[in-house]
Amino acid sequence: MTFNENANVGGNTARRRGGGIAVAGGGIAGLGAIAVILFQLFTGQDLSSVIPSQPQVASGEESEIQQCETGADANARDDCRLAAGSLVLDQYWETQVQGYSKPQLIVVDQQTQSACGTASNQTGPFYCPPEQTVYIDPTFFGLLRQQFDASAGELAQLYVLAHEYGHHVQNLIGVMDDHPNNGAGPDSNGVRTELQADCFAGAWVGDMTEQRDENGVPYLKEPTQQQIADAINAAGAVGDDHIQQESGGFVNPESWTHGSSEQRQRWFETGYQNGPEACDTFAVPGGSL
Template sequence: MTFNDNARVGGNTAKRRGAGVAVAGGGVAGLGALAVLLFSLFTGTDISGVVGPLTGGGGSGQESEVANCETGSDANARDDCRLAAASLNLDQYWSENIEGYRQPQLIIVDGQTSTACGTASNATGPFYCPPEETVYVDPTFFALLRERFDATAGPLAQLYVLAHEYGHHIQHLSGVMDRYPDNGSGPDSNGVRTELQADCLAGAWVAHAGEQTDENGVAFLQRPTPEQVRDAINAAQSVGDDHIQRESGAPVNPESWTHGSSEQRERWFETGYQGGYQACDTFSVSGSRL
């Protein structure tokens, strides 16, 4: 998905926090399979104890603005600015559709940083921390996917990841997380239903992402092309629990699922894309239809 070059995105409230570690030029250690990376990238599960940190560097609590992120052209050029700029679009979309919406804080993580939900780093992947109402994303994952694993991790796939985490924020605000607490793993678990609903909410936003505008009335984003939507759907497929298990050489075990199969993740993204956020009630459908 492409930003309009002249759109003004400098009003975003995203912050940078961490040690300021770069991926380019090396520094990645201990990663043996793309599936392991994908598991961390999209599930927010800390695998640092198994594979070690993906880059070096210590933590930091200092925050700063996302520098030189003023226009859509900047957002098209850099992953961190793209995420920061998209937060404006997401906040505008959800404030127009959810009564009482309040925007989450977006933290662009450099290396690692402490949070109320544990350490945010490039070993945990993007995640949402409900007590802080904060989304944490380390964009070095996207560079790693492109440079080391020949994966596209294209712009819309990146924004799908961000929109999925914003979906968790909507669940927090609406009380979904309280009404359907974690009841363990499995294909019919609340955890799977929660994650599939976040995929659906991400799809709903993608369908309308070309409608939000800056203060001058310039649309932030161009409407997604079919190829870009396909890229986002492929990202959803690639992080299905069954696909990750196959890629890691493990047998497919639905009883261990926490996020849903590739088919489910693709289907619920498309449900939101075609039917809007109102179609995203994953908790009212039977397990056979989930």
């Protein structure tokens, strides 16, 4: 239970947009459904946590996230938790960044198109700078649990959302323009950008009980040590070296774009303990990043 049950999260502006698994026999969404069934056959794992319980929306259609009014709703449902999390993140960053403007949050249902490519649980969550939009398919968290041993608990989900918000902040304050993509590798701007987003996420988690609704109710409860460990574990589980070990059996630092698990966890904790001012990953010499 991450949110205070009676906190008012009704003002969120998140939208749900989908690719429609219900389209008979057709399209990539249909293939995705088949892949899920095959996965289940081969592994015998219960996929009830992976298959979304919300009604499907038609391809490309956008809709409001229903029944997302209170913290209790956010505790009960992944899509509402993300929507409520966006409300709290916006409130935090408004106090940290002058002239802050909110990103859009699209909760992806199966898959949808963006200016940055297709969004689905296979691509994972991402931020699309030209649209200033965060895309997250909540079924990604089920895959994270199965593939990378991350517990993907409630706070870990909010950490992933906060990481994408970190990229939005970078976009607003000019980090992406000042440090353009200069290729892969452990000292690259790409790795520094990702580690800074982890640090920004940690900064918010360290301050997350300070944001309150219009009645003064804190949106979020103080995280437990276990929840913080979960979030750090999630950060580690999506580290590039871990993904490479899972997928290929060896680690090639030259292809890193996110940083190692150890680096991601360390920068998350740096932000958590010291706030966003401590997140200048671009000022750190390569060897000690």
